[in-house]
Amino acid sequence: MGGTLIACTFGSLVTVLSILVTTTDGAPTSAQCAANLPIQNWASLGDSYSNIVGGGAQDYEKLMESDPCLQGKKPQYLSNPDATISFVADQEVPKLLQNTNYLTFSAGANDIGLVQILDACVYNFIGSASLDCTQLLANAASFMSGAAFASSWNNLLTKTRSVLGPNSGKIHVVGNAAFFAESTPSCTQTSLAVYVGQGQQKYLTPTVRKKLNELIHRFNWWQNYLVTKYNRAQVPGENIRQYPVQYIDYDDRFNQHRLCRFGVEGTGSGDVNTWFAAGDGLKTPITRAPYEKLKPPATCNPNGGWNEYATCRMAKSIQRTPYLTLTKSGSGTNLNNWERIMHPTTQGQNAIRDEIVSQIAQGPTLSGYNLRILPLGASITQGFASSDGLGFRKTMYDTLRKTNTVTYVGSQGTAPLLHEGHPGWIIKDVDTVAGVSLPSRPNVVLIHVGTNDLLTNNNIDQAPDRLGTLIDHVTSVAPDAVVLVSQLIPSSRPGAFDKFVTFNARLASVINLRQGAGKKVMKVWMPITTDDLIDGVHPNDAGYNKMAQAWIQALQRAAGRGWIGAPVRI
Numbered sequence: 055m056g057g058t059l060i061a062c063t064f065g066s067l068v069t070v071l072s073i074l075v076t077t078t079d080g081a082p083t084s085a086q087c088a089a090n091l092p093i094q095n096w097a098s099l100g101d102s103y104s105n106i107v108g109g110g111a112q113d114y115e116k117l118m119e120s121d122p123c124l125q126g127k128k129p130q131y132l133s134n135p136d137a138t139i140s141f142v143a144d145q146e147v148p149k150l151l152q153n154t155n156y157l158t159f160s161a162g163a164n165d166i167g168l169v170q171i172l173d174a175c176v177y178n179f180i181g182s183a184s185l186d187c188t189q190l191l192a193n194a195a196s197f198m199s200g201a202a203f204a205s206s207w208n209n210l211l212t213k214t215r216s217v218l219g220p221n222s223g224k225i226h227v228v229g230n231a232a233f234f235a236e237s238t239p240s241c242t243q244t245s246l247a248v249y250v251g252q253g254q255q256k257y258l259t260p261t262v263r264k265k266l267n268e269l270i271h272r273f274n275w276w277q278n279y280l281v282t283k284y285n286r287a288q289v290p291g292e293n294i295r296q297y298p299v300q301y302i303d304y305d306d307r308f309n310q311h312r313l314c315r316f317g318v319e320g321t322g323s324g325d326v327n328t329w330f331a332a333g334d335g336l337k338t339p340i341t342r343a344p345y346e347k348l349k350p351p352a353t354c355n356p357n358g359g360w361n362e363y364a365t366c367r368m369a370k371s372i373q374r375t376p377y378l379t380l381t382k383s384g385s386g387t388n389l390n391n392w393e394r395i396m397h398p399t400t401q402g403q404n405a406i407r408d409e410i411v412s413q414i415a416q417g418p419t420l421s422g423y424n425l426r427i428l429p430l431g432a433s434i435t436q437g438f439a440s441s442d443g444l445g446f447r448k449t450m451y452d453t454l455r456k457t458n459t460v461t462y463v464g465s466q467g468t469a470p471l472l473h474e475g476h477p478g479w480i481i482k483d484v485d486t487v488a489g490v491s492l493p494s495r496p497n498v499v500l501i502h503v504g505t506n507d508l509l510t511n512n513n514i515d516q517a518p519d520r521l522g523t524l525i526d527h528v529t530s531v532a533p534d535a536v537v538l539v540s541q542l543i544p545s546s547r548p549g550a551f552d553k554f555v556t557f558n559a560r561l562a563s564v565i566n567l568r569q570g571a572g573k574k575v576m577k578v579w580m581p582i583t584t585d586d587l588i589d590g591v592h593p594n595d596a597g598y599n600k601m602a603q604a605w606i607q608a609l610q611r612a613a614g615r616g617w618i619g620a621p622v623r624i
Contacts, residue, residue: 180370
């Protein structure tokens with residue numbers, strides 16, 4: 055039997071969860087959302103993802119205006135398509151109205167050079183003098199791991215919080231979605247380059263798509279980590295519901311709606327079920343360059359926003375190399391709409407709105423479910439270095455069983471807190487032992503594994519795929535189970551951190567592939583920084599309690615999708 059969905063309140067909580075009953079259909083009401091977040095003034099800050107781009111007049115903030123959760127409020131629009139993180143902090147934040155206590159914003163894409171990367175890897179606006187895709191991707195990864203990126207985010211969050219006040223309000227930092235289905239054959243011979251001719255076209259091979267998706271997943275991971283680090287400094291306690299800043303990760307809502315997915319021609323851009331605009335149009339080449347539609351090459355800004363950047367660079371390239379011939383994609387009706395490229399369509403904006411609203415509603419929490427849970431992994435799953443040796447399992451068990459029937463399964467530990475956590479084991483070992491407990495037919499599997507692979511340099515480039523194989527084994531034996539896969543908690547041991555970032559970025563694609571195929575597999579973010587580690591690897595007690603809350607929140611999300619069914623009788 056399924057359970058009842060209930061929303062949980064925001065505010066000063068003594069316990070982890072406080073319960074508020076929803077309407078019978080599970081939809082949050084204005085009163086319920088107001089109890090969680092009583093909005094006085096709301097503002098939209100940031101770059102082009104917050105600036106009415108991909109969805110035209112229907113960006114996610116505009117769509118939120120009509121949702122009951124926003125209590126009839128309309129945002130103060132301050133976004134700028136060309137904004138960097140520093141621009142938002144220095145130019146947009148000072149314009150906020152008094153009594154603003156709710157902010158939504160997207161920022162950082164311009165800082166990492168996303169426009170230039172898409173130019174180099176996909177569109178080739180600059181023609182024969184094309185930028186180096188591989189080098190720009192490496193530069194972006196290096197920049198995100200550097201002090202300047204972290205400092206910019208901390209400065210922005212500090213300034214926005216100073217406007218909201220230290221004890222009130224909420225900030226939703228809205229992330230990005232990966233652009234492509236990676237392994238499909240449909241785009242292998244598709245190019246979105248704006249020029250015709252050998253050497254000009256850049257094909258969307260699986261390798262290119264994988265690298266661009268990894269960039270977005272890395273970008274999302276870093277933003278989430280820096281938000282978590284800021285929150286931890288502001289709210290030293292263990293209750294993550296009290297964190298003032300929340301990262302909105304809507305990426306998996308785009309599964310089955312990405313470019314180049316199965317069943318579409320080319321990228322599928324323009325199809326109502328494709329949630330990105332891409333600018334396809336290579337089938338009808340134009341025989342001459344339409345200079346009148348491009349920007350004046352002597353005066354245009356080659357470093358502006360999408361539209362200015364694209365048309366200016368094309369103009370300069372054609373002036374320099376007159377024999378270049380534009381494709382339909384480069385010269386047609388899309389010329390005045392380049393700012394929409396690689397931004398979500400209205401359907402995608404709807405998905406972003408839905409994720410934000412679900413977070414404002416702070417629910418649903420679980421009630422009345424029969425949960426048979428298999429914790430699967432290594433020493434962190436076991437609870438190594440926690441004061442009671444139980445890690446996240448006891449806090450999670452005690453919280454869930456207040457309103458649900460809860461049983462843990464596994465060959466390790468003592469009932470009722472059984473588990474399948476094996477200290478020191480790598481992914482392959484855990485994959486082997488999973489067969490011991492899977493016949494118990496759990497309807498929930500919690501996976502956190504891979505730390506030992508990275509710390510021992512065990513073929514780490516293939517580690518995310520090995521975890522994918524483990525996930526496949528779990529879903530083949532227990533296809534009805536919800537499989538919650540945690541991104542790895544990063545280690546502070548020398549030379550380890552960047553390995554964990556790369557693993558987590560690649561793991562996101564591994565999970566998306568399975569979820570997109572219809573499996574009930576979900577990525578879980580752990581709100582833990584290296585400051586929550588007791589030995590550079592394992593969480594302290596507060597960190598383990600945060601893990602328990604994160605698993606529960608993921609279960610709530612799974613319940614909201616109707617994924618959790620009764621355990622199979624054995």
